[in-house]
Amino acid sequence: MVEHDWVSLRFAEHQDRLHAVAYRMLGSPGEAEDAVQEAWLRVSRADTGQVENPAGWLTTVVARVCLNMLEARRNRREDAAGALPPEPDVPQDARRAGPEDEALLADSVGVALMVVLDTLTPAERLAFVLHDVFAVSFAEIGTVIDRSPTAARQLASRARRRVQGAAGASGAARSAKRDIVAAFLSASRDGDFAALLEVLDPDVVVGEMRGGQAVAAFFSGAAKAARLALVDGVPAAVWLHRGRARAVFSFTVSGGRITRIAIDTDPGRLRDLDIVYLATTKERL
Missing domain, CATH: 3.10.450.50 (Nuclear Transport Factor 2; Chain: A,)
Structure with a gap:
């Protein structure tokens, strides 16, 4: 009972952030709510004896749920359409220019560039959103997607170039x-x-x-x-x-x-x- 109370308190403490992570990952308020509920079912049954960083642990659980949902969504699209849309052509040397450009880039997630994010693989999307928007380390991201920190960094970088390319197309207006x-x-x-x-x-x-x-x-x-x-x-x-x-x-x-x-x-x-x-x-x- 004591352990369950601890989990409930920690989950309630971080619930707003968890919902924000899920919404940025999935782009749908309804799906974000479903993801948070699924995460709660998982953590309420988990052994928390070794948890030292509740915020990081809960974020990881929500991210894994979102990853599963993104993969299921991608599979449905492949079954329905037969193929995914082509990846946007983005210059390989695209780089962020400064703090305001980073703010524009981060804030565009879930708003104007959701269509572009939908062209990313689930792992690319997760790496980009968790790192660029929520400052999750590549080591933590790697544990979610079962990749090395270096591989997680490369996924985020590739996703960032594609998002920047779309941002650049509408940036002048x-x-x-x-x-x-x-x-x-x-x-x-x-x-x-x-x-x-x-x-x-x-x-x-x-x-x-x-x-x-x-x-x-x-x-x-x-x-x-x-x-x-x-x-x-x-x-x-x-x-x-x-x-x-x-x-x-x-x-x-x-x-x-x-x-x-x-x-x-x-x-x-x-x-x-x-x-x-x-x-x-x-x-x-």
Whole structure:
């Protein structure tokens, strides 16, 4: 009974992380929940006498469950289609350029590049997600997939090149939108009415408010506590209060100008968002 209580406490302590691992691995909230439940059934029956690192042990169990689910999914596709889609052609010398690029890459998992991840083998996907997103060591990853740490590193590297190749294909559009959102935030903070009109479409819509003049007047001198960010992989703005996200501003951009701004303040929805804060040009200087 004492051992079972210990397992229950440790599982509850790490359940949010375990669900995040499963979701990133599988890309489906429902399948992630199934994987976590299966992991609980396994650990509740396991001998925990030799467990020294509960977090690592539980992550390993969830990862193995996800690996089995990915392999079963791949087998179903092969049976249905006869063959998997061709692997994307990615330059072998692709490399990450810096912290922001790594944030973009990591945050894209489960969002814009899920289709690309589906072209990876289960072992490649597991190695990439566990290492690049959750910082699991290659030694631990190797135990999950029954490979050496070196082999696990190679799998993650190969997957990373493919993901980067897909990220590069859509990177120009994402970067352009990020620049527009950054320009909007800068003009808003500075109270630069003319600069706001430059980035706003004349017919821009914000809730019940319509028109570039009205929207520019509303935001001019505001956004002091807003930060440029990637929200579920998409450039956006996040308003912070006492260090916590209280509102997310989502932007629709067309023709190089902002045509719509949606504001979400629902605490429940905000908690479920993946937010990566980005430095603006001024903040990097």
